[in-house]
Structures are given as C-alpha cells and as structure tokens.
Amino acid sequence: MQKDITIYDIAKQLQLSPATVSRALNDHPAINHNTKAIITSKALELGYRSNMFASNLRRQRTNTIGVIVPRLDSAFMSTVLSGMEKVANEGNYNLIISQSLESIRKEVANAKTMFDSRVDGLLVSLASDTENLDHFSTFFKKGIPLILFDRVMTQNYCTSIVIDNLKAGYDATNHLIEQGCRRIMHVSGSLKRNVYADRLKGYRLALLDHGLPGGRELERANNLTRQDGLDIAEYIKSMPNPPDGLFIASDFCAVTCMGALKQSGFSIPNDLAVVGFNDDPVSLVIDPGLTTIHYPGQEMGEIAAQSLINHLTGLLRLSTTNTILLNYELIVRGSSQRYS
C-alpha cells in the first residue's frame, strides 16, 4: 500500500513546475514537444495515474453518466446497457447504473444518489408507476442534461429516445388483420407508460380502421410477467367467444401464454395467431417462432449515451424538446403466418 505518484513527484524529478506537468499530461497546445515527451515518459516510468477526484473537484465535472433503469435483469435492458457502456467507455465516461425495480420510491432515491454523485448527465427509463418528473427537477435546475429512453414522458424538459410505439402497435395489429384475424385481443402493461399506452392506442386504431370489434373484453393490462402470461391463457380458454388473434406487448409474456394455450390444444397460428413485442431471444425458442416487433436495444443505448456525451462536450446541442425516433421492424414468424 505505497503512496501514489503525483504530478509533484514528476515535477520534482524533472526540475519542472507541477503546472507544466499538468499541462503536458493534458496535451495542452502551449507546451514544448520535447518537454511533453519527457514528461509523459517519466509519468509512465513512475506509474503515475491522475487523481480523478482532485481533477473533478477542480473542474467541477465528473465524466460520469448516471443510468436508471426499471430492471437490470431484463433481456432488452441489458442490450441497451451494453450499448451505453460501449459508447461511454469509448468516450472516456464512466457509468453508474442503478435500478428502480419499477418503483417510483426507489427511482426517487436513485435520482438523489445520482445527484449527490454529481453525474454529468442522466439516462433514464421510467418505472412503471412514475407519474411525473418532479424528482428530477434538481437536475433541470442545475442544467444537468437528462435523456429519457424507451419509457419516456412527454415533457418539455428533456430529450427522449423511443420508437413509435403507436405505429408499431398499429403494424402488429394490422399484420394480424392481414392474416385473417377478425377478433383480436391485446395485452398491455402499465398504461402510465408510453410504451404500453401507445401500443394500445395503435391496436385500437388498427381495429377502428378495419371496422373490427374491440372493447374491454379484448383488452387486458397487467405486469406482463410469466404468471400473467399463464393467466391470460386461462382467460382466453374461459372466453365464450375467444379471439383469433392475440397481440401481447412483451415477448416473454406472449411466449408463456402461447405455451399454455398450445398445451390446451390451441393450434397456433390457425386457431389463434400471436404477435409479441421486443424480439426477445425467447421468441425464437418457442415453436412456432413468435412474430414480434424488433427494436434495437443496443442501438438505443448507444444513441442515448452518444447524444448525452455530444451534448456534454458541446458537439451537438440538443434542443430540450427533441425526440429521437428509432426504427423498428415487424418480424414475421410462424406464430402468426397463416398464408405463406
């Protein structure tokens, strides 16, 4: 546990001033090439590493980005995080990651921690019961940029990165209609969240456009867990007039529901055509493969992080009302393909 090397040590050994050393190490233009070379080599020799705290304290910024996600243990989120980590790492930023566990209470606490950690910026995907962005007001006040991704809130303070969930919901439903479905059910999650609310809207709109029946009997909202998938299967089996199309806002839930229905003798896609959402790896595991909406988690993470970094470095000053819309793609697989 020996002492750290500082710029003073280097300065002393080289008979230079600490200031010069500091500048050289930061590649300051106004430093002689020679001395710069001498200093960097000496630094290497002594195993010098810059003290981020001193530097942060002095510069009043941290090169750290805070991330708050609903859950870490989700296939989609982990691809998003993977993308963020990649970009952050390349941009010489650290990531502080925390999860709200779908609870506003924890989200508030996380926000506070992030604030106290003095992150340079924040990337957030909202918990399912978050109603407003008040807990981020401290950030807004201090001009710390906040970018929302995936589960966003249409508000005028911050940039959002999303897909067009309404259109995607429409497309998913429309696809079922094209496959001949006439009675289509939709299962969504917390309607406080844009992702689910919009998909539902898209679903309704598609039905409307084609003069198909909808209504409460055909709409369910739950937490999209495994158990919810099983429950939906039970519900469908109990319906006097069961649907011939099913659009579930999450693959994992869709897949378990499908499994249960298959076991009960439903033929998929003939009795019931199914479409999920997310292109979770499981959609390829089930037989037949699950038709789904693919949207690029990795890319969403990369773009979110990159936008934030660009903003921080002043490369690209995002208007605070900006929304970045990513493309999605309907991936048709066996669970919905009646005519090939």
Place this chain on the structure above:
Amino acid sequence: MQKDITIYDIAKQLQLSPATVSRALNDHPAINHNTKAIITSKALELGYRSNMFASNLRRQRTNTIGVIVPRLDSAFMSTVLSGMEKVANEGNYNLIISQSLESIRKEVANAKTMFDSRVDGLLVSLASDTENLDHFSTFFKKGIPLILFDRVMTQNYCTSIVIDNLKAGYDATNHLIEQGCRRIMHVSGSLKRNVYADRLKGYRLALLDHGLPGGRELERANNLTRQDGLDIAEYIKSMPNPPDGLFIASDFCAVTCMGALKQSGFSIPNDLAVVGFNDDPVSLVIDPGLTTIHYPGQEMGEIAAQSLINHLTGLLRLSTTNTILLNYELIVRGSSQRYS
C-alpha cells in the same frame, strides 16, 4: 446553474466554524445534540449536498465498487448485477459496471479504467480467454480487494464465489444416467474457464463411475451461442451412432439445439434426454421444459457485493484464499424425465 452550497455557507449563516458543520453532518460523537440538529436542519433548508470529490480526495477512498463482467446482455449476469446493485445501494456504495465482451484485451482496459477510477474494490467474472490475473496485479499491490465470481481462477490472491461446477456437472450427467441414458454427449464452452472445465470434468467422472463410454466424439466445446446450438443439432443428426442423452453447459444453447432436433423428428426425452445449465427463463418456454441446474444469480451478486463491503468496512476480514461455495439445484423438467 447556481452555485453549490458548501459547509462554509452553512457555517457562515449559523456563525459556526466549517469544522463543526462537517463534524455534525458526519454525526461525529463529540458534537452537541442541539447544534447538530440546528446544522442538519439548516443543511436541509439550503439544499446542501456533500461534495463527494472533495470528500474522496480527502479521505482517499471512493465508496465505489467496480464490476467487470463478460457480457451485460445475459440473463444470468443481469440477475447477478441486480443483486450487486441492491446490496451496494443499501451499503451506500456506487457501482461502476463494464463488460469485457469475452475479450482479455477489453478486460485489461477495463481493469485500468477501474484502477484509475480508484474503486475501493473490484468484482470480476472473467472473459473466456483470460489466462491469468496479471492485469489485476496493480490492485493486489495496492491492497485493493478483488473478488471473483462465477468465472473464477484458482489463485491465491483473491476470494472466489462459485458453485461446485464439477459436482453439478456430475449430478446433471448422473441424472441422465438414472433416466436410462447410456450414451451421453456433453457440450461445453471455453475450457479455460472453470465453469466449463469443471462441468466437463464432472461429466467425465460420472461416465467413468458408471462405466459408460465417453471420448472425443461425445464432447464438444464451442461458444454456446444460438448458432452453436443449431450446429450441435446438425452434428447429432449426422452421427452414425447418436447419443441418447445430452448435457449442454448453457440453457440457451440447449434450448435452440432441442428445438432444431424436435423439428427433425427427435422425440424428447425419449430419443434424447436433455439437460441444460443456469435455469435461464427460456428453459420454461421450450416444450418439454428443460431440465437444468439452477444457481442463484441474484444471491451470488448479493454475496459478492456484501463480502466486498464487509471486507472494506472491516466487518469481516476475508482470508485472501477463501472460496465461497453456493448451493445449486438440479431442476428436473420434461426434457429428461422418462419415468415419473
């Protein structure tokens, strides 16, 4: 973008010295209850937040834990991280997370970043091609604790948290034998990693104990990806004398392999009984359900983080040669159950 409140501001307003304020805020015993109350309430009123950098700079520690994992986008890893985040958060530590993407090169870079970020401790699961721990020697030298989890390396410098992969591999194989399999194939990952090498050893041992045939034809090592699962299915179909039992060291790979074999007319478990590893959610999606080894990711993360924190706070000084062994569980599902 107004200026931050410091202890000086509080001190001035209260006609006290900054030292007293600092002590009060840190709950120092030698401070009058009254003044303490006055100070904390004033701090709250002014919206004071401690400056971690100044504090870290002063105290020479960061309350930050570094985590390096092979991949963020893995079901298992994300449960582990979830556990770590929970404990770290409760213990007032921040997590800096990065991924090696299974590459030693990136792992080395990550280690350096962590070192420069002056993390108080490190939690690491090794990349698939890591050969030694030399890139962590800087940590050892400075006495910064390093805990390895899941993919560990038996070395005398640091604590490891694992399950008994050999025994688990043995149990998995033994289960297949009990179900009447006589020709059992095993698919593993990088044999540089304990997790795969040990499972393979367990497999071999079980065969040996029961006088069953093994050998190169029945052992495959790959990256356990989706594609690898499909390849294995092809391989099995091409075998003149195909196996009647299959033990794959990762669920996701097992599940895709199973799917492909089913499509080719294999009856599971009758023609071929299958066992996976990890209890990934997908193991419940496939039909029949995949028999697997469950091991507690969340718990592993919690224990890793807690051990590190205990060590840091001096609550529990782990011997550096310690190994913590977690329990695992064989979960029997339809993919291997021939007799019920």
Place this chain on the structure above:
DNA sequence: TTGTACGCGTTATCAG
C-alpha cells in the same frame, strides 16, 4: 464541545 489551519492533487489565472 468548538475553532484554526492545513493538505488532499489538480487546474486556471496571471505573470514573465
């Protein structure tokens, strides 16, 4: 129980 004064390692300013 409280105050004084210094140093943690950098970087920015100003001067040369």
Place this chain on the structure above:
DNA sequence: CTGATAACGCGTACAA
C-alpha cells in the same frame, strides 16, 4: 513556452 499561486470543498490534528 513555463512558473508561481490560488482555489476547488472537505476532514482532521491540534489547540482552546
């Protein structure tokens, strides 16, 4: 191009 010096905000030895 380089040097001296003053912060950044906090914690703590020492003094009172």
